[in-house]
Amino acid sequence: MNTTKPLRCGDDLPTALYTAAQVRELDRLAMAQQGIAGFTLMRRAGRAAFEQLLRCWPEAGRRQPIVIVCGCGNNAGDGYVMASLAKQYGLAVSVLQVGDASRLQGDALLARQRALQDAVSVQAFTPGIVLEDAVVVDAILGTGLNGPVRAPQLEAINWLNQLSLPVLAVDVPSGLCSDTGQILGEAVNADITVSFIGLKQGLLTAAGPDVAGDVYFDGLGTMTPTYAAVDHQCERLLLSKCLSILPGRRLSSHKGSHGHVLVIGGDTGMGGAAIMAAEASARCGAGLVSCATQPNHTAAFISRSPEIMANGVVSGQELEPLLVHPSVLVLGPGLGKRPWGEQLLQQAYNSGKPMVVDADALNMISAGRVLKKPYRSDWLLTPHPAEAARLLGCSTEQVQANRFAAVRELQQRYGGAVILKGAGSLVASDEAALSLCSYGNPGMATGGMGDVLSGVLGALLAQGLTVAEAAKLGVCLHAYAGDIAAQQGMCGTMASDLIPVLRRIINGGIQ
Incomplete structure (x- = not known):
């Protein structure tokens, strides 16, 4: 039933993100170090999911029956625990068993036996079952999936998605790869997902946000030493923490104290991209902002943002003297792929200045005509998936x-820091762990958003942040501003709507 909406993934969720294998190791350590029986963990998981179900749908089991769809693995065991609890609470509950129940083993089998002892109604799933009103629990596959979904689980997922009923997914929506966020054939479209022990990284990127709905987490009583023993490789970013690295301003500071950003771009007909990048840099604290663009765009710069020093250039040779004073370059917004853009890319790269690289500059780098084997430690690349490809x-x-x-x-391959944009934008640098931004919403899927981001990043580099620090803070600032702008409605949000919001956020205006 899940409809397009921003992912609820707030600061109450853990920041450490895990793969399925890492969570299995956490399970093992929790049992070995803390003496927790496997069935005890399963009961805790079932209770956590059941209590979340009642918080989200208080009338579940009363005005709406609870229907739990179970598969043949441990995920099904969590579902059977939920069924027993619902029965003990006097709620209307039933189980649909997908696949041969004789395949259930260990704790999952024990959970099924307990549910049958509690007089839970269990029937075999068939695609022809009619279900008009219920709260549905997806306990079909969980995290163990490593290939495309097959029948009968595939039939159950397709049936469930056609119901248009509220759905809670246990641990991860069935059909979603919990490691990558890729849908393996088909996936349950859940309204909420309750994740256990370790928050699965695939819930928060790629297709994960499309199918997971609101994400909740329960550690099931796992203690800190257990987490310390498993080295996760991805961290969820928190804006409040990232903002703390931004340096304060001395009372004696002046415009030269906060860096000079030069935006290079705006070929004919694309001047708006460079203007938005330059304005974002100015609103995010750069002391000076200038732009090198096509001469016919300078009047637009002056009329819209007189604070930005607009310079018309017709060649790379004319750009060269403008590269002396800036501390940071933002290269790519509206740059185009004509010889004009190629000349500017070559001059900018050869200047040795730290730079943010976006849009057509990335496409020219991938073409390999202008730069041979480009690699730098002081640049920040911001590709969307097609540019990354x-x-x-x-x-x-x-x-x-x-x-x-x-x-x-x-x-x-390219060095520096890289932001792979999209739902659940990812940041990679020389640091061991990746970073994931869980802010943002579908309203940001409009032209110019990347240009604003590149300007934000340029301003942060100009103020002394490393490329890794700027990437983390910049992607959070940008996405969080998009969330605030979308409060007036996602449809119709424009990139320029973010610019005044960015100023409020960077000055501590987190809502």
Whole structure:
């Protein structure tokens, strides 16, 4: 039933993100170090999901029956625990068993036996079952999926998605790869997902936000030493924490104290991209902002933002003297792919200045005509999936199939820091762990958003942040501003709507 909406993934969720294998190790350690029996963990998981179900749908089991769809693994065990609890609470509950129940083993089998002892109604799932009104629990597959969903689970997922009823997914929506966020054939479209022990990284990127709905978490009583023993490789970013790294301003500071950003771009007909990037830099604290653009765009700069020093250039040679004073370059917004843009890219790269690289500058780098084997430690690349695919020489589908692997490969191949944009934007740098931004919403899927982001990043670099620090803070600022702008409605949000919001956020205006 899940409809398009921003992912509820607030600061109450943990920041450490895990793969399925890492969570299995957390399970093992919790049992070994803390003496927790496996069935005890299963009962805790079932109770956590059941209590969340009642919080979200207080009338479940009263005015609406609860229907729990169970598969043949441990995920099904959690579902059977939920069924027993509902029965003990006197609620209307039943189970649909997908697949051969004789395949259930260990704790999951014990949970099924307990549910049958509690007189829970269990019947075999068939695609022809009619269900008109219920709260449905998806306990079909969980995290163990490593290939495309097959029958009968595939039939159950398709049936469930056609019901238009509220759905709670246990641990992860069935059919979603919990490691990558890729849908493996088909996936349950849930309204809420309750994740256990370790928050699964695939819930928050790629297709994960499309199918997970609101994400909740319960550690099931796992203690800190257990988490310390498993080295996770991805961290969820918190805006409040990222903002703390932004340096304060001395009373004696002046415009030269906060850096000079030069935006390079705005080929004919694309001057707006460069203007938005320059304005975002100014609103995010750069002391000076200038722009090198096509001469016919300078009047627009002056009329819209007189604070920005607009310079018309017709060649790379004319750009060269403008590269002396800036501390940071933002290269790409509206740059185009004509010889004009190629000359500016070459001059900017050869200047040795730290830079943010976006849009057509990335496409020219991937084409390989202007720069040979480009690699730098002081630049920040911001590709969307299609640009990332061109940089890696693969397809967009391959990038999206494993965004974590893609952003790591981009950083290893090109250096510096890389932001792989999209739902659940990822940041890679020389640091061991990746970072994931869980802010943002579908209203930001409009032209110019990337130009605003590149300007934000340029301002942060100009104020002394490293490329890794700027990438983390910048992607959070940008996405959070998009969330605030979308409060007036996601449809119709424009990139320029974010610019005044950015100023409020960077000055501590977190809502």
